[in-house]
Amino acid sequence: MSKDQEPARTSAFSRTTITELMIPSYANFGGKIHGGILLSLMDKVAYATASKHSGAYCVTVSVDTVDFLQPVEVGELVSLKASINYVGNSSMVVGIKVVSENVKTAHTKHTNTCYFTMVAKGEDDKPTKVPKLILETATDVRRFVEAIYRRKFKQNYETNLKEIKNNWEKQDIDALLENQRCINKLSKQA
Secondary structure: OOHHHOOEEEHHHHOEEEEEEOOHHHEOOOOEEOHHHHHHHHHHHHHHHHHHHHOOEEEEEEEEEEEEOOOOEOOOEEEEEEEEEEEOOOEEEEEEEEEEEOOOOOOEEEEEEEEEEEEEEOOOOOEOOOOEEEOOOHHHHHHHHHHHHHHHHHHHHHHHHHHHHHOHHHOOHHHHHOOOOOOOOOOOOO
């Protein structure tokens, strides 16, 4: 099969929305919906979206940029809107937008945004190739390019952090901690 004949799907093909009522047992000690409940729902919609695109069982390999923008209240309807933003060979980035709606007032608010990287698994439990992503709209192109940049930023972050760890003894720790809200009992100046 030539490269142009590889299977390909649009983002619209696998776009998924899950809506769930937030019940009292989902609340944390502050009376708001527990972040873990929302993360579980995000994982569920990411799986559904990635599995639909790939036609395979998928696993979560990373979760990037989970931003909790506003609290979710008991009694609200939460809708998780997911789409495939990027595909690699076996991996897919699923973008998720979470919207909460007060059913009494019809007021909606954007509460969360996040990106899940999912990997498709074959029958042998090894990563398997996924269909290409057909970019149909300017939004599709923007999301794909943003995912490329997020991936590059993550690689740079990991490289920089590794370099810091490898050169730990060369760091001026006292200078870094000078105006921070900590007490360094191991300070060289003490």
